[in-house]
Amino acid sequence: MRSRQTIEFVNKPRIIATGTIAGPKECAGVVGKYVDKALLDDKFGESTYEKAECKMLTFAISQTIENAALQEKDVDMLVSGDLLNQIISASFAARDFDVPFLGVYSACSTMSEGMAIAAAFINAGYAKRVVAATGSHFSSAERQYRYPLELGNTRPPQAQWTVTGAGGALIADTGSDIAITHATFGKVVDFGITDVNNMGAAMAPAARDTIIRHLKDTGRTPDDYDLIITGDLGALGSRILKDLTWEKGVDIQKNHVDCGEIIYNVIEKEFQGGSGAGCSAVVVNSYIFEQLKRRKLRRVLFAATGALLSTVSSGQGESIPCICHAVAIENV
Amino acid sequence: MRSRQTIEFVNKPRIIATGTIAGPKECAGVVGKYVDKALLDDKFGESTYEKAECKMLTFAISQTIENAALQEKDVDMLVSGDLLNQIISASFAARDFDVPFLGVYSACSTMSEGMAIAAAFINAGYAKRVVAATGSHFSSAERQYRYPLELGNTRPPQAQWTVTGAGGALIADTGSDIAITHATFGKVVDFGITDVNNMGAAMAPAARDTIIRHLKDTGRTPDDYDLIITGDLGALGSRILKDLTWEKGVDIQKNHVDCGEIIYNVIEKEFQGGSGAGCSAVVVNSYIFEQLKRRKLRRVLFAATGALLSTVSSGQGESIPCICHAVAIENV
Numbered sequence: 001m002r003s004r005q006t007i008e009f010v011n012k013p014r015i016i017a018t019g020t021i022a023g024p025k026e027c028a029g030v031v032g033k034y035v036d037k038a039l040l041d042d043k044f045g046e047s048t049y050e051k052a053e054c055k056m057l058t059f060a061i062s063q064t065i066e067n068a069a070l071q072e073k074d075v076d077m078l079v080s081g082d083l084l085n086q087i088i089s090a091s092f093a094a095r096d097f098d099v100p101f102l103g104v105y106s107a108c109s110t111m112s113e114g115m116a117i118a119a120a121f122i123n124a125g126y127a128k129r130v131v132a133a134t135g136s137h138f139s140s141a142e143r144q145y146r147y148p149l150e151l152g153n154t155r156p157p158q159a160q161w162t163v164t165g166a167g168g169a170l171i172a173d174t175g176s177d178i179a180i181t182h183a184t185f186g187k188v189v190d191f192g193i194t195d196v197n198n199m200g201a202a203m204a205p206a207a208r209d210t211i212i213r214h215l216k217d218t219g220r221t222p223d224d225y226d227l228i229i230t231g232d233l234g235a236l237g238s239r240i241l242k243d244l245t246w247e248k249g250v251d252i253q254k255n256h257v258d259c260g261e262i263i264y265n266v267i268e269k270e271f272q273g274g275s276g277a278g279c280s281a282v283v284v285n286s287y288i289f290e291q292l293k294r295r296k297l298r299r300v301l302f303a304a305t306g307a308l309l310s311t312v313s314s315g316q317g318e319s320i321p322c323i324c325h326a327v328a329i330e331n332v
Numbered sequence: 333m334r335s336r337q338t339i340e341f342v343n344k345p346r347i348i349a350t351g352t353i354a355g356p357k358e359c360a361g362v363v364g365k366y367v368d369k370a371l372l373d374d375k376f377g378e379s380t381y382e383k384a385e386c387k388m389l390t391f392a393i394s395q396t397i398e399n400a401a402l403q404e405k406d407v408d409m410l411v412s413g414d415l416l417n418q419i420i421s422a423s424f425a426a427r428d429f430d431v432p433f434l435g436v437y438s439a440c441s442t443m444s445e446g447m448a449i450a451a452a453f454i455n456a457g458y459a460k461r462v463v464a465a466t467g468s469h470f471s472s473a474e475r476q477y478r479y480p481l482e483l484g485n486t487r488p489p490q491a492q493w494t495v496t497g498a499g500g501a502l503i504a505d506t507g508s509d510i511a512i513t514h515a516t517f518g519k520v521v522d523f524g525i526t527d528v529n530n531m532g533a534a535m536a537p538a539a540r541d542t543i544i545r546h547l548k549d550t551g552r553t554p555d556d557y558d559l560i561i562t563g564d565l566g567a568l569g570s571r572i573l574k575d576l577t578w579e580k581g582v583d584i585q586k587n588h589v590d591c592g593e594i595i596y597n598v599i600e601k602e603f604q605g606g607s608g609a610g611c612s613a614v615v616v617n618s619y620i621f622e623q624l625k626r627r628k629l630r631r632v633l634f635a636a637t638g639a640l641l642s643t644v645s646s647g648q649g650e651s652i653p654c655i656c657h658a659v660a661i662e663n664v
Contacts, residue, residue: 004408005432007458048648076336077517084642085417087437091520091640095653100337100517102445103437103640103655105419113434117449124456126339144644185409185432188423308423308435310416312476316380321427323435 005210006184006217012332013122015115016175018285019063021056023138023164026274026282029265034286035165036063042139042164050084053137056166057082058093060281061133064168068129068175072097075170076127079114081105083136083162083277084144090134099131107306108203108232109186110134111167111281112325115302116183118171119327128173135166136276145196145311158198160234160260160275167281169289178292182328184214188308190321196314200237200260200272203305206322207233208244211303214326215250222252226297229288230324231280231304232260234272259283259304280304292331299330337542338516338549344664345454347447348461348507350617351395353388355470355496358606358614361597366618367497368395374471374496382416385469388498389414390425392613393465396500400461400507404429407502408459411446413437415468415494415609416476422466431463439638440535440564441518442466443499443613444657447634448515450503451659460505467498468608477528477643490530492566492592492607499613501621510624514660516546520640522653528641532569532592532604534652535637539565540576542656543635547582550660554584558629561620562656563612563636564592566604591615591636612636624663631662 020035027038037059044052057080065075078097080090081104094101106113114132121127139149141162147153171180189209193202207230215221222228233241238258245252259280260273284302291297303326309318352367359370369391376384376391389412397407410429412422413436426433438445446464453459471481473494479485503512521541525534539562547553554560565573570590577584591612592605616634623629635658641650 004459050644050648081435081437083418085644086415086439086640086642088640088642088645091653091655092645092650095520095522098519101520101655102449102517103413103638105413105435105437107418117434120456120458121452124452124458126452126456127336185434187430188427188433190427308418308420310418310420312382312417313420313424316382318424321423323423323426323433 005213006182008182009119009123009180011123012179012181013119013171014174014176015169015178016172017064017068017170018289019060019067020167020282020286021059021165022282026163026165026263029263031263031282031286034290049137049139053135053140054089054092057089057133057135058096060135060166060168061093061131064131064170068170075099075129075131077102077130079104079117079130079132080134081110082134083141106323107308108277109304109306109323109325110277112302112304112327115169115180115327116325119180119183122171122173130171131168133168134277134281136162136278138162138164141276156197157271158236160199160272162276163263163274163279163282165278165282167285169285177332179330179332180327181330182218184210184326186210186324188321188323190319192319194319199275199307200234201240202307202320203233203322204237204240204244206324207241207303207305210324210326212248212250222255225255225299225301228252228256228301230258232275233258234260236272295331302327302329337545338514340514341451341455341512343455344511344513345451345503346506346508347501347510348504349396349400349502350621351392351399352499352614352618353391353497354614358495358497358595361595363595363614363618366622381469381471385467385472386421386424389421389465389467390428392467392498392500393425393463396463396502400502407431407461407463409434409462411436411449411462411464412466413442414466415473438655439640440609441636441638441655441657442609444634444636444659447501447512447659448657451512451515454503454505462503463500465500466609466613468494468610470494470496473608488529489603490568492531492604494608495595495606495611495614497610497614499617501617509664511662511664512659513662514550516542516658518542518656520653520655522651524651526651528646531607531639532566533572534639535565535654536569536572536576538654538656539573539635539637542658544580544582546658554582554587557587557631557633560584560588560633562590564607565590566592568604627663634659634661
């Protein structure tokens with residue numbers, strides 16, 4: 001058995017600020033009163049959805065730096081990625097900042113992957129202040145991964161709704177009492193799911209793998225966490241995860257919640273809830289971070305999952321490999 | 333001025349082995365006698381070019397581990413990415429290994445980005461053995477980024493030819509006398525080039541930025557390096573880089589060479605030479621690594637560049653943002 005998927009950050013890198021923005025549909029829900037900017041227009045004044053997505057991500061990065069009372073020149077590195085082909089939202093957002101840029105991709109687990117890398121760099125003393133950020137947009141994701149919106153395709157009941165929003169976190173060597181204490185890097189897990197509308201079922205096994213590995217590596221139990229929060233499994237995927245971990249003798253029923261399941265108020269066309277890299281980026285960096293600041297939450301395991309497919313891999317008959325990267329965020 | 337783009341790895345992580353594979357056209361050139369496997373069939377027995385690309389990358393990772401006389405279970409992490417949408421070659425290759433996977437994307441600078449992250453993790457003691465790998469395939473890149481091959485489009489003289497090949501490096505805390513001593517992480521640089529057939533011109537300013545930053549941060553001069561090797565600027569891009577650095581008072585004329593410029597024997601349809609993430613992955617991990625082992629090269633600055641565009645960004649009128657990540661590889 002591999003024993004070192006989990007890194008303990010002895011220097012306890014801190015999350016000193018976050019910055020978030022979300023679309024109108026998202027802001028009708030729980031995150032509405034916590035985000036820095038609630039969009040009324042999901043095109044954000046741009047001519048295309050892709051440009052709107054990039055502008056949201058740029059905003060989230062800027063706002064994160066501003067909320068930390070810092071300036072661009074104080075930031076040593078930007079770690080970002082997104083769902084668009086060639087992570088153009090992140091790359092074009094990074095163009096606006098005079099900061100070294102590390103492009104990452106792990107689909108909807110980009111937020112936790114980015115936080116993990118940022119914390120790893122801070123902990124090692126390679127950098128003092130790193131911004132990790134990501135986002136997504138319903139309309140750009142739909143037309144890239146599925147169908148043009150104009151087609152008005154029917155959505156199956158297991159489908160989720162890509163979140164329009166972006167979020168960032170500024171991780172530093174000092175400056176707050178909220179720390180990233182551990183990162184657990186996931187392995188690719190593929191249970192053979194081929195239904196591209198059933199991401200929750202595809203990703204749940206990856207979440208189980210990383211969460212259980214994290215608990216074993218740290219000697220902790222689910223009860224050691226106030227919350228074990230996944231990124232965008234959705235309602236169905238969250239239920240599958242609870243069952244899958246329970247089968248392995250780990251009971252997370254009481255304290256597991258999924259960002260996708262809680263982000264929308266009204267269960268309507270979004271069916272199983274929210275998805276996309278922006279889903280956990282918005283929820284964790286607004287609502288959850290606020291609860292941590294208020295000490296209503298003391299210790300959270302943030303385990304975002306990603307479905308590593310493309311339209312080409314699906315078109316060539318492949319199943320959906322998934323991954324989950326987790327970070328432990330704690331009041332210290 | 334930012335002062336800390338460059339990390340010095342005091343523990344000197346070692347490259348203990350590499351693994352490479354390349355297509356028939358590539359193996360007619362300088363890398364032919366150094367790669368572990370020279371393909372006769374660029375489909376590698378697969379039904380699609382994308383599957384062939386993934387199989388090459390999987391081979392490169394396996395071969396790297398084998399060449400290090402190690403087994404999969406000895407590897408703590410895989411850092412990989414590629415040019416295909418949603419980095420499916422890397423993700424699907426990672427599925428075959430029971431190893432934590434860090435997905436990265438910086439287009440054709442993925443090899444140096446991966447080596448830099450791997451070295452950073454080893455140097456900090458987070459891992460003992462990490463594989464960094466990437467690859468590309470002419471035919472999958474053509475149909476994703478440009479036109480279907482069946483169209484038989486004419487190529488302009490400034491065009492390059494995407495390398496069919498993959499390479500990996502195993503970076504460890506000990507085990508050889510070839511070390512990664514520094515990493516310089518690049519910023520996104522955009523000089524407003526919009527011609528997607530002129531990547532060399534688009535990427536050269538990013539290479540200049542990172543190379544000059546590296547020299548300043550380390551207090552070194554070009555003469556301190558036997559070779560300053562870029563990834564896939566091509567013949568024209570390489571000339572532009574020499575001019576651009578010279579303008580800034582840094583003369584790299586004598587010791588700069590580009591992997592894309594040297595990979596092909598015959599200047600024919602590939603015009604400016606090779607490109608793609610696989611270009612530097614193959615050249616550096618075969619030919620260059622061999623020269624380092626034989627001590628014909630003692631100190632190399634490997635500065636691969638990436639063009640961070642997509643067909644969507646170009647279609648929406650955007651220019652081409654570029655990046656360059658550099659690692660110093662030395663006999664110690």
